[in-house]
Amino acid sequence: MAYRPSRRASLSFEWIHTNITPMMNLMVVLIPLLLTSAEFVRLGVIELNLPPAAMGPEGEVLNSLPQEETRKLDLSITITDRGFFISSSLAVLGGEREGEPSVPKIKRNDNTLEYDFQTLSQKLYEIKKKATDRFSDSENIILMAEPEIDYQTIVSTMDAARSIQVNGKEELLFPNVSLSAGIF
Amino acid sequence: MAFVPSHRKRHKTDSGEVRLQLTSMMDMFTILLVFLLKTYSTHGQLINPSQDLTLPSSVVQHPPELGLDVVVSTDWILVNGKPVERTSTLASLDGYIIPNLQDELLRYAKESEKMEDLYGVKFSGKVTIQGDKHLPYRFLIKVMATCGQSNYPNMRLIVYTNEG
Numbered sequence: 001m002a003y004r005p006s007r008r009a010s011l012s013f014e015w016i017h018t019n020i021t022p023m024m025n026l027m028v029v030l031i032p033l034l035l036t037s038a039e040f041v042r043l044g045v046i047e048l049n050l051p052p053a054a055m056g057p058e059g060e061v062l063n064s065l066p067q068e069e070t071r072k073l074d075l076s077i078t079i080t081d082r083g084f085f086i087s088s089s090l091a092v093l094g095g096e097r098e099g100e101p102s103v104p105k106i107k108r109n110d111n112t113l114e115y116d117f118q119t120l121s122q123k124l125y126e127i128k129k130k131a132t133d134r135f136s137d138s139e140n141i142i143l144m145a146e147p148e149i150d151y152q153t154i155v156s157t158m159d160a161a162r163s164i165q166v167n168g169k170e171e172l173l174f175p176n177v178s179l180s181a182g183i184f
Numbered sequence: 185m186a187f188v189p190s191h192r193k194r195h196k197t198d199s200g201e202v203r204l205q206l207t208s209m210m211d212m213f214t215i216l217l218v219f220l221l222k223t224y225s226t227h228g229q230l231i232n233p234s235q236d237l238t239l240p241s242s243v244v245q246h247p248p249e250l251g252l253d254v255v256v257s258t259d260w261i262l263v264n265g266k267p268v269e270r271t272s273t274l275a276s277l278d279g280y281i282i283p284n285l286q287d288e289l290l291r292y293a294k295e296s297e298k299m300e301d302l303y304g305v306k307f308s309g310k311v312t313i314q315g316d317k318h319l320p321y322r323f324l325i326k327v328m329a330t331c332g333q334s335n336y337p338n339m340r341l342i343v344y345t346n347e348g
Binding site: 003017020023024027030031034035037039040041045047049145147150151152156158159162179 | 187203206210213216217220221223224231233239240241242243244245246249280312315316317318320321322325337338340341344345
């Protein structure tokens with residue numbers, strides 16, 4: 001009797017290849033499309049709206065307006081090369097010594113001075129807590145700066161004045177920032 | 185009799201067919217696709233940052249809007265890409281109004297108002313200001329004062345957004 005080859009040995013495992021060509025076509029089309037429309041640098045804007053200037057000479061307008069009934073805070077930050085001065089219509093927030101800025105610059109590791117935005121936010125947060133409900137303009141802040149202060153410092157100060165992270169939650173401080181020509 | 189292996193079976197184990205291994209490439213593409221879909225923005229890039237300046241960075245999340253484009257680079261002040269004044273002349277300027285910039289802005293404002301009359305395109309008075317991050321405050325305030333006095337009171341300062 002002839003020898004019968006084993007059936008089990010001829011039962012080879014047939015490897016099924018998925019046809020991924022259509023998928024590849026899709027990828028080849030989609031990836032260049034998305035690459036061209038991708039935004040790698042994200043831009044943002046800071047809104048600053050001035051009141052329209054078409055109101056005639058400033059002095060006349062101010063005189064003809066009725067007297068303010070509500071109490072105003074008129075909070076302002078002055079950026080100097082020594083640090084920030086925080087002031088309101090009532091008082092200037094004092095530093096540790098007489099004549100010192102409210103928030104002085106701090107020393108970095110390499111002995112250069114830099115602005116202390118964290119402390120500024122913290123102080124503004126304390127003011128905000130006290131000022132809410134007591135003043136009509138507890139959303140507004142005026143920014144003044146010395147002539148040589150650079151743009152980045154102004155923008156960072158605006159950020160510090162706009163909001164603060166308290167316990168992982170964002171709290172609004174004074175979102176309506178206006179710039180003042182101030183000290184020249 | 186000794187066992188003779190079948191010829192047919194031997195051919196099967198050593199088939200001449202060569203297949204490309206595309207699985208790892210597919211993995212790569214899938215990751216790329218997900219990343220690109222995440223960064224995809226529907227409105228595209230409305231504002232192209234100028235070449236010869238570095239914008240300041242900020243934490244604001246407000247998306248950019250269209251407006252008249254004023255660029256204050258290290259050398260020139262440009263309105264919609266057209267240079268109007270050298271930045272260095274700002275230092276010797278008295279007062280807050282930059283005459284050349286104001287002329288140009290008023291010209292654009294007039295054109296926009298004409299457009300509003302003819303076609304009903306609302307004149308928003310929006311101006312986007314791109315400034316170098318080392319621009320001193322006395323220059324910035326002059327540019328802003330000029331915009332404010334030239335029928336463009338709604339200023340948008342363009343900044344890089346830090347992803348938090």
